[in-house]
Amino acid sequence: MATETHEVVDAAAPGMPQLDFSTFPNQIFWLVVTLVVIYLILSRVALPRIADILAERQGKITHDLAAAEDLKLKAVEAEQAYEKALAEARAEANRIVGLAKDEIKADLDAAIAVADAEIAAKMAESEQAIAEIRANAVTSIAEVARSTAVELANTLAPGIADEAAVLAAVETRLKG
Amino acid sequence: MATEEHGAESGGLVFHPMDQFIVKPMFGDGPVAWYTVTNVTLWMALAVVCVLLMFVLATSRRRIVPGRFQSVAELGYGFIYKMVEDIAGKDGVKYFPYIMTLFLFIVFANFLGLLPMAFTTTSHIAVTAVLAMGVFLTVTILGFVLHGASFLKLFWVSAAPLPIRPVLAVIELISYFARPVSHSIRLAGNMMAGHAVIKVFAGFAALAAISPFAILAITAMYGLEILVSFIQAYVFTILTCVYLKDALHPHH
Numbered sequence: 001m002a003t004e005t006h007e008v009v010d011a012a013a014p015g016m017p018q019l020d021f022s023t024f025p026n027q028i029f030w031l032v033v034t035l036v037v038i039y040l041i042l043s044r045v046a047l048p049r050i051a052d053i054l055a056e057r058q059g060k061i062t063h064d065l066a067a068a069e070d071l072k073l074k075a076v077e078a079e080q081a082y083e084k085a086l087a088e089a090r091a092e093a094n095r096i097v098g099l100a101k102d103e104i105k106a107d108l109d110a111a112i113a114v115a116d117a118e119i120a121a122k123m124a125e126s127e128q129a130i131a132e133i134r135a136n137a138v139t140s141i142a143e144v145a146r147s148t149a150v151e152l153a154n155t156l157a158p159g160i161a162d163e164a165a166v167l168a169a170v171e172t173r174l175k176g
Numbered sequence: 177m178a179t180e181e182h183g184a185e186s187g188g189l190v191f192h193p194m195d196q197f198i199v200k201p202m203f204g205d206g207p208v209a210w211y212t213v214t215n216v217t218l219w220m221a222l223a224v225v226c227v228l229l230m231f232v233l234a235t236s237r238r239r240i241v242p243g244r245f246q247s248v249a250e251l252g253y254g255f256i257y258k259m260v261e262d263i264a265g266k267d268g269v270k271y272f273p274y275i276m277t278l279f280l281f282i283v284f285a286n287f288l289g290l291l292p293m294a295f296t297t298t299s300h301i302a303v304t305a306v307l308a309m310g311v312f313l314t315v316t317i318l319g320f321v322l323h324g325a326s327f328l329k330l331f332w333v334s335a336a337p338l339p340i341r342p343v344l345a346v347i348e349l350i351s352y353f354a355r356p357v358s359h360s361i362r363l364a365g366n367m368m369a370g371h372a373v374i375k376v377f378a379g380f381a382a383l384a385a386i387s388p389f390a391i392l393a394i395t396a397m398y399g400l401e402i403l404v405s406f407i408q409a410y411v412f413t414i415l416t417c418v419y420l421k422d423a424l425h426p427h428h
Contacts (some may be wrong), residue, residue, distance in 0.1 A: 016194055018301050018368065023199035025210035027302040034220040038281055043273040046231035052255045053238050053246075060240055104304050 015079050178301060184308055192373035197299055197368065215295040223284040223297070231280075252280070256345035256413065263417035267424055273418075274314075278307060279413040286405035290398070297407075299303075299361060299367035308360035311416050328424040366408050370401040 055067075149170045151161055202213045230252070234245030242250055258280050260272045282298055289296025297303050319327040331348040333341060374397050381390035 017197040018299070018364065020199070023208045023214075023216075024197065024302040026208045026212055026214055027216050027297070027300055028306050029210045029299070030214070030220050031303050031306050032219045033222055033279060035226050039273065039277040041224070041227055041232060042276055042280070045255065046227070046235065046249070047273055049235050050231070050250055051237065051243075053235060053240075054250065054253075056238075057240050110371065146302060176341060 142170075142174055145174060180280070190380040193372040193379070196295065199300075210358070216297055216300075217287055218286065219295045219297050222288050223281055226284040226288070226423060227280050227394065238292060253396060259414060260390075260417055260420075263414065264420045264424060266368055268417070268420050271420060275416055277410055278416060282363065282412055283406065283409035286409055287402075289367060289371065290401055296371055297365055299371060301364045304360035304364040305356070307363075307412070308356040311358040311359065311419060315419045315423040318420075319426060322424065323426055327423070329425050330422055334427075346367050353392060355419065359412065363408050363412055364406055370404055373397055374401065 145165055149166050152165045153163075199208055199214050199216055200210060202215060202218055206212070208214060230245065231249050233241075234249050237243075237246070239246060255275075256276050257269070257272055260268050260275055264271070283300040285296065285303075288294055289299065319330070331345045331352070333344045333348065336344055343352045374394055377393045377397060381387045381394070383390075
């Protein structure tokens with residue numbers, strides 16, 4: 001089969017089959033058909049569809065970027081709100097700490113004042129007691145001196161000694 | 177098919193590098209009429225199937241995060257769209273579907289032609305000439321429709337000194353009419369040459385002594401051809417954009 005065909009063609013085109021003009025109408029006809037079919041496929045279906053896909057993707061990308069930008073803004077806002085709340089809480093905490101400190105200080109001052117007063121009272125009492133003791137001691141010493149002097153005078157010069165004079169002398173000594 | 181039987185017929189070192197380009201009917205042997213279903217029909221239909229798979233099926237799920245095939249479709253779309261926009265300008269964007277059609281047809285035809293036993297539709301001057309003439313006529317008519325007679329200013333290089341402008345106009349005119357020729361022959365020539373060379377190396381592979389080198393050479397050529405397949409589609413498309421730019425903005 002092939003050989004026969006070849007002979008037929010050979011007769012028409014020795015050398016280059018490209019220059020066999022008898023096949024030109026056939027090739028041109030089928031070429032035109034092919035081009036029209038490809039053109040219709042492309043212009044009716046393929047190219048609009050691809051353009052749609054590309055536009056849709058571009059739209060989606062733009063939309064997503066805008067959404068991302070939005071979310072980013074929201075995140076910044078949230079962060080600011082958080083910072084603000086944190087600062088407020090810190091201020092509140094400081095205020096409460098200050099209040100507590102003042103209260104404690106007041107309590108402490110009151111307690112110290114009470115303690116001071118008590119201490120002062122105790123001290124006064126003690127001083128009084130010491131003064132009394134000292135006064136007693138002075139009286140006792142005078143008495144002891146007097147009785148000792150009388151006894152001494154009586155022992156050393158019995159009968160001579162004038163009790164009143166001795167006592168006066170003791171009295172003078174004690175004062176000096 | 178024809179190539180194999182040739183080898184079997186004569187034996188030994190036989191080259192039929194051009195047999196792969198023969199247009200033959202898919203069913204029966206009759207003459208090739210304009211409506212006959214031939215291997216041209218088959219491989220062009222396969223290009224259409226590839227377009228359907230890559231650009232309709234792969235994008236059918238319309239995923240925001242694309243899969244592999246949808247990514248490729250989107251890349252191809254972006255690649256050509258940006259090319260049209262950069263070269264032809266904002267007002268060239270409305271011709272984007274036409275340019276995309278040309279690019280996809282050429283790129284799939286080129287790559288399908290690299291399959292073993294395939295038929296490369298873009299290696300035929302009849303096909304590339306129709307493509308190039310289509311671009312040439314469209315661009316020329318568009319230029320006259322949009323700009324009227326002032327489209328002819330394209331050939332009148334106002335940047336040059338007055339005395340040499342007529343000379344330049346002649347040169348510009350010749351180069352303008354040479355565009356479809358170079359546009360079509362570049363693509364067909366590249367595709368044909370690459371495939372023919374691979375076939376020649378394949379013929380050498382029949383000799384045991386040099387077959388390793390031949391196979392190595394086929395591999396290397398195949399790699400080069402993959403590059404060329406894409407580059408030629410790219411070049412054809414980018415030149416179309418450049419011509420379109422001339423039609424839209426003829427005043428340099």
